[in-house]
Every structure is written in structure tokens, then in C-alpha cells.
Amino acid sequence: MTGETGTSHRERSKARRREAIRRSGMRLFAERGYDGTTVADIAEAAEVAPRTVSMYFPSKHDIALSVPDEIAARLTAVFRDRPGSGFLDVVDTWLTGEADALDPELLALLTAMFEANPALKAHGSSQLTEAVRLTGPALAAATGLPESHPMHAVIGAAVGAALSQYFGTVLRHDDAPGTHPLFMACLRALVDTARQGAPAHPRII
Known part of the structure; x- marks a missing residue:
């Protein structure tokens, strides 16, 4: 049961992180434009590392x-x-x-x-x-x-x-x-x- 609970918690954490990255990216695309936004900008807004952004979304296009x-x-x-x-x-x-x-x-x-x-x-x-x-x-x-x-x-x-x-x-x-x-x-x-x-x-x- 403990293992299942731990897995469920990790999955929820991953889902929240992915959603934070997505919404941060979309917000920046709206404010700065798609071309004016970098992966590093999205990472900073979502409070994660750029490498983490790429783990969830291979490219900016995938976020958008x-x-x-x-x-x-x-x-x-x-x-x-x-x-x-x-x-x-x-x-x-x-x-x-x-x-x-x-x-x-x-x-x-x-x-x-x-x-x-x-x-x-x-x-x-x-x-x-x-x-x-x-x-x-x-x-x-x-x-x-x-x-x-x-x-x-x-x-x-x-x-x-x-x-x-x-x-x-x-x-x-x-x-x-x-x-x-x-x-x-x-x-x-x-x-x-x-x-x-x-x-x-x-x-x-």
C-alpha cells in the first residue's frame, strides 16, 4: 500500500510540474511572442531547470x-x-x-x-x-x-x-x-x- 501511495504521489507531482511548465510557456508566448520566448525563460517562470522542461516537452512547439x-x-x-x-x-x-x-x-x-x-x-x-x-x-x-x-x-x-x-x-x-x-x-x-x-x-x- 505504501509503495502504491508513493507512486501515486510521484505521478501527481509530475502532473503538476508538467502543467506548471505548460501554463508558464503559454503565458510567455502570449506576453512575449513565441519567437521571443526561450526554453530558459519558461524554466525560470515554472521554477524548474531547462532540462526539466525538455523532459516533459521536447520543444516549445510541443508546449504551444x-x-x-x-x-x-x-x-x-x-x-x-x-x-x-x-x-x-x-x-x-x-x-x-x-x-x-x-x-x-x-x-x-x-x-x-x-x-x-x-x-x-x-x-x-x-x-x-x-x-x-x-x-x-x-x-x-x-x-x-x-x-x-x-x-x-x-x-x-x-x-x-x-x-x-x-x-x-x-x-x-x-x-x-x-x-x-x-x-x-x-x-x-x-x-x-x-x-x-x-x-x-x-x-x-
Whole structure:
């Protein structure tokens, strides 16, 4: 029991240290800019050694995109854990979970960092687009378009962009409960439009 308690304490300490490094980095990226912040600056702000920063995050880029990476990973995990569910149902479940999982203070840091560093925001958006791309089979089943159909890629990109914009809206206005139903209605309209245009026997030229 003592060994388990000791391990649990170490894991919590590591998690707190990682989070302190991440938030310090994001805060400095917002205040000084990504290029104007060094690993040494982040280490000083987090009260750790530069080597410790590198143990948790191999690069500044990993710190800056850690939140979008985790959001995208949770989307992929929900699809993996619910293979029989429809695309829209899984997205709905995932977004509901995100509203509970994301810390308002962390979201505020993310917003400030993205506003100060537009290039980072573009990279963060691409993470969601890539996660949607990986859910291709579920999206194809929802639209009726085979994954080889040209419009499948278009719809996938549109859904990824819509999700990115949704998070941007929530970050700016902090109204996930109010925005969520309207967003899901828009997403359903997008998928329904694709489904109506799907040929019964698509011929790809």
C-alpha cells in the first residue's frame, strides 16, 4: 500500500510540474511572442531547470500545441471507444465531454496565446482537421459518400474547419452550453446536404 501511495504521489507531482511548465510557456508566448520566448525563460517562470522542461516537452512547439493535441486525441479516442455509433452522435458526445474537461483558465491562456501568435492558431486548427480526417470511415457512413469520392475530402475539411471555428467561438465568448446545440444543428445540416447529394452508385472519374 505504501509503495502504491508513493507512486501515486510521484505521478501527481509530475502532473503538476508538467502543467506548471505548460501554463508558464503559454503565458510567455502570449506576453512575449513565441519567437521571443526561450526554453530558459519558461524554466525560470515554472521554477524548474531547462532540462526539466525538455523532459516533459521536447520543444516549445510541443508546449504551444499541447492543448489542441489533447483535444484532437480525445476526439480520436471517443471514435475508437464507440465504433458502432454514428459520426454526429460521437462528435456530440465528444464536444459535451470537452465542455467538462477544459479548464477556463487554460482556455483563457490558449486564447491569449493564439491571438498573439496567429501561426500557432493555424497549426492548432490543423490538428483538429487531421483528427477529423482519421475518422473518415464514420464520416463516409454518415454522408453516404465513399472515402474515394472527391466530395468526401471536401466535407471532411469543412467539418474540421467548423470544429476549429466552434472552439474559437467558445474561447472568445465562453458559452459552450449555448453554442453547442446550434453548432450541432449546423453540422447535421452539412452532413445531410452531403447525404442528399451522394449518388446511389458513385462513379469516380
